[in-house]
Amino acid sequence: MADKRNNPGMASRRRFLADMARTAGGVALLGLGVGLYSRQAASLPVSAIRPPGALPEADFLGACIRCGLCVRDCPYDTLKLSELGEDVATGTPYFVARDVPCEMCDDIPCVKACPTGALDHTLTDIDEARMGLAVLVDQETCIAFQGLRCEVCYNVCPVRGKAITLEMRHNERSGKHALFIPEVHSSACTGCGKCEQACVMEQAAIKVMPVSLAKGELGHHYRLGWEEKRKSGESLVAPDVPHEYNLPEGQRYEHGGAGLIFEESANKTPFGKSALDTLNGRSAAQ
Amino acid sequence: MTVRTVSIGADAIASKGWIGAHKWLLVRRTSQLSILALFLLGPWLGIWIVKGNLNASLALDVLPLTDPYVLLQTLLTWHVPGLTASIGALIVLAFYLLAGGRVYCAWVCPVNMVTDAAHWLRERLGIKGGSRLPRNTRYWVLAMTLVLAVVTGSVAWELVNPVSMLHRGLIFGMGFAWSIVLAVFMLDLFVSRRAWCGHLCPVGAFYSLLGHVTPLRVSAVSRDACNDCMDCYAVCPEPQVIPPALKGEDKGIGPVILAANCTNCGRCIDVCAKDVFVFASRFQNKSGGLGRKSPSQKMEVMS
Numbered sequence: 184m185a186d187k188r189n190n191p192g193m194a195s196r197r198r199f200l201a202d203m204a205r206t207a208g209g210v211a212l213l214g215l216g217v218g219l220y221s222r223q224a225a226s227l228p229v230s231a232i233r234p235p236g237a238l239p240e241a242d243f244l245g246a247c248i249r250c251g252l253c254v255r256d257c258p259y260d261t262l263k264l265s266e267l268g269e270d271v272a273t274g275t276p277y278f279v280a281r282d283v284p285c286e287m288c289d290d291i292p293c294v295k296a297c298p299t300g301a302l303d304h305t306l307t308d309i310d311e312a313r314m315g316l317a318v319l320v321d322q323e324t325c326i327a328f329q330g331l332r333c334e335v336c337y338n339v340c341p342v343r344g345k346a347i348t349l350e351m352r353h354n355e356r357s358g359k360h361a362l363f364i365p366e367v368h369s370s371a372c373t374g375c376g377k378c379e380q381a382c383v384m385e386q387a388a389i390k391v392m393p394v395s396l397a398k399g400e401l402g403h404h405y406r407l408g409w410e411e412k413r414k415s416g417e418s419l420v421a422p423d424v425p426h427e428y429n430l431p432e433g434q435r436y437e438h439g440g441a442g443l444i445f446e447e448s449a450n451k452t453p454f455g456k457s458a459l460d461t462l463n464g465r466s467a468a469q
Numbered sequence: 470m471t472v473r474t475v476s477i478g479a480d481a482i483a484s485k486g487w488i489g490a491h492k493w494l495l496v497r498r499t500s501q502l503s504i505l506a507l508f509l510l511g512p513w514l515g516i517w518i519v520k521g522n523l524n525a526s527l528a529l530d531v532l533p534l535t536d537p538y539v540l541l542q543t544l545l546t547w548h549v550p551g552l553t554a555s556i557g558a559l560i561v562l563a564f565y566l567l568a569g570g571r572v573y574c575a576w577v578c579p580v581n582m583v584t585d586a587a588h589w590l591r592e593r594l595g596i597k598g599g600s601r602l603p604r605n606t607r608y609w610v611l612a613m614t615l616v617l618a619v620v621t622g623s624v625a626w627e628l629v630n631p632v633s634m635l636h637r638g639l640i641f642g643m644g645f646a647w648s649i650v651l652a653v654f655m656l657d658l659f660v661s662r663r664a665w666c667g668h669l670c671p672v673g674a675f676y677s678l679l680g681h682v683t684p685l686r687v688s689a690v691s692r693d694a695c696n697d698c699m700d701c702y703a704v705c706p707e708p709q710v711i712p713p714a715l716k717g718e719d720k721g722i723g724p725v726i727l728a729a730n731c732t733n734c735g736r737c738i739d740v741c742a743k744d745v746f747v748f749a750s751r752f753q754n755k756s757g758g759l760g761r762k763s764p765s766q767k768m769e770v771m772s
Contacts, residue, residue, distance in 0.1 A: 202603060206602075206603055206605070206606050206609050207609060209606075210606065210609040210610050210612075210613050211613070213610070213613065214613040214614075214616065214617055217614075217617060217625055217626065217628065217629055218617050218620060218621055218625060220625075220628060220629070221617070221621045221623055221625035221628055222621065224628055225621075225623060241622060241623075242548065242622075244546075244622070244623035244624065245543060245546025245547070245548045245618070245622050245623050245624060246543060246546070246548040246550070247624070248524045248525050248535070248536070248539045248540065248543055248550075248554065248624065248627070249522075249524050249539075249624070249627050249633065249637065250521040250522055250524045250525030250526065250535075251520075251521055251522055251637065251640070251641050252520055252521045252525060252526075252527060254641065255511070255517075255520040255521065256520075263642075264637065264641040264642065265644075266638070266641070266642045266643065266644025266645070266646065267634065267638075267643075267644040267645040267646040267648070267649065268644045268645035269644060272623070272628060273627070273628050273634075273644070273646075274524075274627055274628075274633065274637055296527075297551065298525050298527075298533060298535060298550075298551055298553035298554035298557060299525070299540075299543060299548070299550040299551050299553075299554040300548070300549070300550060300551035300554075301548075304551065
């Protein structure tokens with residue numbers, strides 16, 4: 184034993200192993216710190232939008248080499264490189280729609296500039312970009328819901344009339360006006376953020392969000408009967424037996440939406456449409 | 470090692486003049502600053518010769534350059550990089566294979582100016598000791614950064630890498646990146662001599678791997694004239710690379726510094742009053758008719 188302990192070869196081997204363990208331990212600690220920090224840094228704030236064609240965030244953080252070439256080729260200075268201390272992973276490109284939205288260049292120079300493919304080069308039509316999805320998040324304060332004709336988001340939309348449409352609804356408050364409600368359609372919205380930037384309110388009522396956050400997803404087993412019917416050309420289940428109403432002569436009911444229908448011949452009788460009219464002395468001619 | 474902190478290179482200045490004793494240092498600083506200036510011309514003056522940063526750039530709208538180390542991390546996250554980035558990385562790899570892997574450290578990397586400044590101040594203030602780091606720690610850090618890429622699926626090291634932090638910060642906006650640069654400066658000033666570039670930096674470790682085959686090397690071609698003044702050791706950022714070439718004649722080792730961690734900075738050439746060192750080819754390494762590379766020199770890489 185004593186010989187072994189005094190053996191210079193043994194001693195140097197022990198020192199070697201101890202040194203190696205020390206180095207490995209220190210470096211592993213550093214790696215743990217950086218690794219945990221990278222998990223933190225991977226959470227992109229909702230207000231930060233990636234350039235068009237960006238891979239899904241998890242893939243993007245592996246593919247982007249933080250060179251800033253997309254930022255340089257952005258003609259409108261929309262894109263920024265995140266600096267240390269910001270919430271976005273340092274050195275990666277993003278924009279904030281409320282400040283400077285994407286102008287949706289036809290030639291998509293930012294995508295062309297990307298050397299690694301973190302911005303997908305298969306994106307050649309900017310209308311196909313899905314940087315995010317506009318959502319009318321605040322329906323309490325959006326002035327369209329107050330009955331005002333605003334429609335700014337609808338009018339600035341680069342995919343006008345497709346990504347945002349105006350849906351008319353009855354104004355319950357006034358009882359006689361229409362509400363022109365902006366409705367976003369994910370089939371056409373590129374997430375450029377023009378609507379968010381243009382929103383006239385102090386805080387935008389319409390905001391671009393990551394698609395994953397903005398979209399719900401129907402259970403995959405769901406089948407919408409009317410869609411299936413349209414696709415197959417006929418109902419997939421046994422057709423409903425039309426409901427029979429026991430209506431007075433000259434009247435029928437139409438299920439397509441017209442409702443109660445008075446046949447032409449009904450007006451030719453000396454009686455009114457309703458027995459009550461006759462009793463109330465109203466003219467049958469009316 | 471002889472303590473001659475104040476008078477390093479005094480003999481060389483006496484014999485060659487100040488300019489002569491700082492020739493390669495001046496050329497090297499010019500190189501570092503010119504490369505930085507090329508990148509800054511665009512954002513500062515609107516003259517776009519080079520776009521991007523050291524991670525990837527595009528010069529004159531035709532020449533792509535990509536840092537192969539960053540691209541390797543990207544590969545390890547299972548992303549197949551685009552053609553432009555791959556071509557850029559091959560060009561950079563080819564250049565450093567020829568010019569010397571760690572030429573990147575001495576001639577290009579902006580952090581070198583920070584750590585050289587820290588080292589200069591450390592010598593000036595006479596700060597000694599501090600914790601001793603093994604020189605091979607950098608290979609552990611290198612391995613760690615590559616493992617991180619696999620485990621996290623992101624180019625995680627780029628979140629803290631002082632090299633890209635400083636370069637990108639100067640070009641695109643610093644944010645708090647200055648704090649990491651300051652940390653490196655403090656580390657080199659107070660904690661350990663030449664700690665970052667000489668012991669820890671994984672970027673340098675990666676480029677050193679290319680240095681095993683680079684033709685351009687420093688050679689102690691006139692080692693017979695060495696008067697043991699030790700100035701080259703004192704000034705060298707990787708002094709462990711010198712002895713085999715300078716003192717290996719008895720053992721049949723050639724005069725070329727083959728150790729991959731020699732940064733080809735040329736300070737030893739400057740500082741030697743006897744003009745022992747010159748830039749040479751690794752193949753001009755004949756000594757006593759023995760082999761070009763001895764086992765003891767191979768070991769130097771890891772020491």
